[in-house]
Amino acid sequence: MSDSLRDDVCRANVDLAARGLARFTFGNASAIDRERGIVVIKPSGVPYDQLRPDNLVVTDLGGRVIEGKLRPSSDLATHLVLYHAFDQIGGVVHTHSHYATVWAQSQREIPCLGTTHADYFHGPIPVTPHLEHSEIRGEYEANTGHAIIRRLSGVDPLRMRAVLVAGHASFCWGPSVGEAVETASILEEVAMMAYHTVTLNAAAGPIPAALLDKHFFRKHGPDAYYGQR
Ligand SMILES: [Zn+2]
Numbered sequence: 001m002s003d004s005l006r007d008d009v010c011r012a013n014v015d016l017a018a019r020g021l022a023r024f025t026f027g028n029a030s031a032i033d034r035e036r037g038i039v040v041i042k043p044s045g046v047p048y049d050q051l052r053p054d055n056l057v058v059t060d061l062g063g064r065v066i067e068g069k070l071r072p073s074s075d076l077a078t079h080l081v082l083y084h085a086f087d088q089i090g091g092v093v094h095t096h097s098h099y100a101t102v103w104a105q106s107q108r109e110i111p112c113l114g115t116t117h118a119d120y121f122h123g124p125i126p127v128t129p130h131l132e133h134s135e136i137r138g139e140y141e142a143n144t145g146h147a148i149i150r151r152l153s154g155v156d157p158l159r160m161r162a163v164l165v166a167g168h169a170s171f172c173w174g175p176s177v178g179e180a181v182e183t184a185s186i187l188e189e190v191a192m193m194a195y196h197t198v199t200l201n202a203a204a205g206p207i208p209a210a211l212l213d214k215h216f217f218r219k220h221g222p223d224a225y226y227g228q229r
Helices: 003-018 076-085 098-105 133-137 140-151 177-200 209-219
Strands: 027-033 038-041 057-060 065-067 091-095 162-164 170-174
Touching: 003 027, 003 038, 003 091, 003 177, 027 076, 027 177, 038 076, 076 091, 076 140, 076 170, 091 177, 098 162, 098 170, 098 177, 133 140, 162 177, 170 177
Parallel strands: none
Antiparallel strands: 027 038, 027 091, 038 057, 057 065, 091 170, 162 170
16 A cells, blocks of 8 residues: 555654644544545554554455554544545544543533634534443444534534544544644644633633634635635
């Protein structure tokens, strides 16, 4: 398989740790090559400083290991459900970054309280309901993915590239695994800002819809004009 995808996924996982988004081994990143029908993902439980492109795990879209001696991340099934449901995405990142996880544990969506949030996410960051007992006892990781898909029903996954899983943490995605890491970084910053905003003013409300649209669509979509051409 192409080494560049291994390099991208290795760098993404190392970046999660370097940016302080994944302490210990609480996080994983993967990428998909849809033409070849393969996913490259972090091996389970391996510290980030021991990750190398050649010890990543390659699976097919059913989760069967094609290359690699190590077991894939235990969250692989969640990543696969997201890849099947969102055909525009090329990378998925899961982290227990502190502030996003605090919101997930509080079972609260992150309201769009300012334009920093609106620049990257078109609306509040959604939170799933808790899984049912049968979903936890069954195919837990796949059912986590299904809960995310249900929660994002009717939402363009490129306009909302993150979700909070209740009592757990965030999943983020993007057209590439590098962009998914970027989203996870921005999500953590936005989650921290929102936490501090509601701490300072519990009555702070979301910004007006017109301001949300202005900031989101000047950076994303066909009429974007932010940055250099
Ligand atoms: Zn987790």
